[in-house]
Amino acid sequence: MSTRTIAVVTAGLSQPSSTRLLADRLAEATDRALRLYDERTELVVVDLRELAHDVTDHLLTGFPSPRLADALDTVAKADGVIAVTPVFSASYSGLFKSFFDVLEDGALEGKPVLVAATAGTARHSLVLEFAMRPLFSYLRAVVVPTAVFGATEDFGSNAAGVLSERVERAARELAGLVVSDRSGTSVDPFENPTPFEELFSAR
Amino acid sequence: MQIGIFTVGDVTTDPTTGRTPTENERIKATIAIAKKAEEVGLDVFATGEHHNPPFIASAPTTTLSFIAAQTERLILSTATTLITTTDPVLIAENYAKLQHLSDGRVDLMLGRGNTGPVYPWFGKDIRDGIPLAIENYHLLHRLWREDVVDWEGKYRTPLQGFTSTPRPLDGVPPFVWHGSIRSPEIAEQAAYYGDGFFANHIFWPKEHTERMVSLYRRRFEHYGHGSADQAVVGLGGQVFMRKNSQDAVAEFRPYFDNAPVYGHGPSLEDFTAQTPLTVGSPQQVIERTLGFREYVGDYQRQLFLMDHAGLPLQTVLEQLDILGEEVVPVLRREFAALKPAHVPDAPTHASLVAAAGGPTTSTTHATDEVTGRTVEENR
Secondary structure, three states: EEEHHHHEEEEEOOOOOOHHHHHHHHHHHHHHHHHOOOEEEEEEEEEEEHHHHHHHHHHHHHHOHHHHHHHHHHHHHHOOOEEEEEEEEOEEHHHHHHHHOOOOOOOOOOOEEEEEEEOOHHHOOHHHHHHHHHHHOOOOOEEEOOOOEEEEHHHHHHOOOOOHHHHHHHHHHHHHHHHHOOOOOOOOOOOOOOOHHHHHHHH | EEEEEEEOEEEEEEEOOEEHHHHHHHHHHHHHHHHHHHOOOOOOEEEEOOOOOOOOOOHHHHHHHHOOOOOOOEEEEEEEOOOOOOOHHHHHHHHHHHHOOOOEEOOEEEEHHHHHHHHOOOOHHHHHHHHHHHHHOOOOOOOOOOOOEEOOOOOOOOOOEEOOOOOHHHHOOOOOEEOOOOOOHHHHHHHHHOOOEOOOOOOHHHHHHHHHHHHHHHHHOOOOOOOOOOOEEEEEEEEOOOHHHHHHHHHHHHHHHOOOOOOOOOOOOHHHHHHHOEEEEHHHHHHHHHHHHHHOOOOEEEEEEEEOOOOOHHHHHHHHHHHHHHHHHHHHHHHHHHHHOOOOOOOOHHHHHHOOOOOOOOOOOOOOOOOOHHHHHOO
């Protein structure tokens, strides 16, 4: 039995937040799904509301504050990521995007990511397919097939395709990718620099 | 330990008065600042190079030779010379000429430049930044060491039988520092040649500097130039001082809050904690600066940024007085006491000539030591 770290990035702004609520449900379901593989789960929540100023400062200065650096490091080193945003103006929120804008290049390469979003109405649900999925594809993450959308009405419904079923399915898919991940760790260019002769001949 | 100042030549509105200096005022102020640096006993003045507003830092060798003519001891350097977009042939010529005019008081720091549009203006692509730095410096290195050069590379017209003139003073090229904030390739390049490595250090957390210098030192030893602690390291620094630290903070805050690069972002207090910026009393600056060697080891050159963000000339000159009178003498004494004997000082023209076994009068008529040909034979 090993421990898998799942970073839960949530961009909800209100307290309590339905985005955070959905993130927590996805995290719990992922924990349960990983147990079926005999894996322990360490869940680390990155609540972007607490980092909003730090994210903006990073955009302006080019480097993270110590606590933002911790959060970015958590995401970069996680075995899997659950990324949840509220829908603002037909897309992910600016804060959500800014966080991934300041993440180091390559930090999500090959990493399993479950994407989810919340909004007042299900009419926004395709945000997951036309905004979230392309964003994480660009970042070279492996996005799980089931993206989870939670509209306000989902929190009081047991109709077919209820939210809990989608949560469980997406969590199973994430857990499956996490346990089968063979991408390994990347090479640290400071520990293993490219020798000069190679730099010279590669130009 | 060489201690000096470096400038990027920004033309910035003074946020306390709303007044923006003219280009002419800023250019003349740069000269006044350099002369003041010598007057208060600093060792080095370095100017940046920019080819876009709001900077007046184009044509760096024009500025440096004008300063050279009005100073006696000051070492003239750059921070940085754009090795990516400047033809290495022109760098070889311009800085060798400056060497002759200044009697060897010149070295230079090479950087890639981070302003995207500058690259296409000079027919280059920022995505080739690293390979440009690698190839262009390789050519520059040869132009200063071989009297007659045949060259073919990817980024410039080939050269057949080319002699860069004037030849370096006393047959010894200017010492070169390579500067980079976070590209391991540049630390590797500096180590390969046994050149100096300069960490900008300011505006960024010390971890970047620590990581780069550590890599450079390790690879310097790997390439056989000496032990890791004998590698030649320079650091930037950024300070604002008044006798009472509260006065320094109150006076500098509007400049900080509105500064290019980091303004309108983190608080002065956060930025001071997270980067090497020190705003306070001379004693605070001394303590912070002496602390740098704890994470980079014994190093050879410390340059301070003193004149940016719209600070008026008068204020900058006062800062240099404080630096020269109260800070530098203590730093020199303390750094010297801490430095082990086997750690070298920063190379100067005199030390490089001595290391080469004395001056060689190199003219274009001499036999090339590498090719064994003269220019005439080559034609």
